[in-house]
Amino acid sequence: MQPLDERDQLILRHLDGETSPDERAAVIERLATDADFGSRFRGYAFQVARLHELLEADRGGGFDPVGDGTDVRADLLALASEERKAATAKLERRRHRSRRLTRLACASAVLVLIAVAARWLATRPNRATAPEIADLHGTLRMQDNSAATKGDVLWPGHRITTGSQAYARLQFLDGSTVDLSADTQVACLDCGSSKAIELVRGRIFLSVAPQAAESPFLVNPGRADQVRVIGTKLQIRRTAADETRVAVVSGEVEVGVNDRAVVLAEQTETSVARNAAPAPPQPLDESELWYGLHRGLRATYFENDDFTGKSVTRIDANIDFEWNLAAPDDSLDGTVFSARWTGWLVPQVTDDYLFSAFVDDGVRLWIDDRLVLDAWQIRQVQAAEETIHLVGKRRYKIKVEYRDIANYAGVRLRWQRASTASQIVPQSCLYPSDEAY
Secondary structure (H helix, E strand, O other): OOOOOHHHHHHHHHHOOOOOHHHHHHHHHHHHHOHHHHHHHHHHHHHHHHHHHHHHHOOOOOOOOOOOOOOHHHHHHHHHHHHHHHHHHHHHHHHHHHHHHHHHHHHHHHHHHHHHHHHHHHHOOOHHHOOEEEEEEOOEEEOOOOEOOOOOEOOOOOEEEEOOOOEEEEEOOOOOEEEEOOOOEEEEOOEOOEOEEEEEEEEEEEEOOOOOOOOOEEEOOOOOOOEEEOOOEEEEEEOOOOOEEEEEEEOEEEEOOHHHOEEEEOOEEEEEOOOOOOOOOEEOOHHHOOOOOOOOEEEEEEOOOOOOOOEEEEEEOOOEEEEEOOOOOOOOOOOOEEEEEEEEEOOOOOEEEEEEEEEEOEEEEEEOOEEEEEEOOOOOOEEEEEEEEEOOOOOEEEEEEEEEOOOOEEEEEEEEOOOOOOEEOOHHHEEOOOOOO
16 A cells, blocks of 8 residues: 555545644645645545445444445545554654754754854953053044043054043953053053053053963063063153153063063163163152052032032142143133142151142142131232141141132142252142042
8 A cells, every 4th residue: 555645644634624724724725726636635535425424324333235244344444544554654754854854953053153152262352451441531532533432442453542631541350450641642452361552652550460470461562662560550651752761669560572671670760762772770750750540639620710510520640730821621611710629648758848839810728627728819820838747658638729710820739848849749649539548
């Protein structure tokens, strides 16, 4: 007996009432469009109808129309049962083959995805060596002159430049930071597992968390002025004469490459001219040192002379400004403004300090909430001074207020001891917040 094909099985299941709604719709459509299917359907329908007649005629026992002892109904039922079994077995084989092919296809797709993911993981940049812009004041431009914003991640190949009144802080996942001063340009480099940047121009201050010896923090890798950092605080500055100056506040760094490298201990500095060996280490000159955003005072500038209206906040290294007729910040208009600086003052030694201010128009100074200088009256140029005793290494709260009414604007806050000359209160003794101290 030949096995039933798909059309025969569909017709028999339809005549037995075992088809789904979709299959019934398919039967009706094929009856209207497929002549061979229609012929088969009519043949099966006749056989089934005849079978029902025979079964109806014989309502008990077997049915033997020719009288030869053969039970026709039993034969027909057996035939139908065999055909159904054969059709069911064929369908099951098809289902099994389909499931096996589906499993093979899924397994192949998974293997392809794993290979693609492995390739991507092997070639993607290392996020641990890519810094995020954690703080930003003023304009910061990418290499295509588009604006960079706080929260952007800088990948190898990115180059950023700060504006003339801007600063920025880059921070890595391990807490290491790179502070950029105004008019500074740096590029992020790919040096494998090492964090690496190039200082193109300007000045940066680094606070580097401890690094593995085999993957140090690198500045200007491969150049004569390469700086190799394991963990320390230092300033790196590029001068107009294309010279790199490296000053170490704490820790230890290696400057230069190969046998020309020198080791800088804390509180020492060196300089490196183009393609030359680093100069011998010298004691650190703090007068030229910029501590980045780690030290200084938090400054808030207001567009009015009474600390109201639009304002902008930033970190100033110290109070030493001569704005002339310009606004103190690019985000403010005009020369009528006021400013307030707050933070902490930490003198290095115990002594009597003479504070003085040169100002146009008005200034006030508080130390530990005590009003020390009060030159708030409106004058074109005025100076004020007062002596106060300070204890070395002790932290004092400091607040300075300034206002400009019109025309020339400028303010300088200085101090001096009996044994020293007058100088601007240095950034090294100022802290913008509790956390920075």
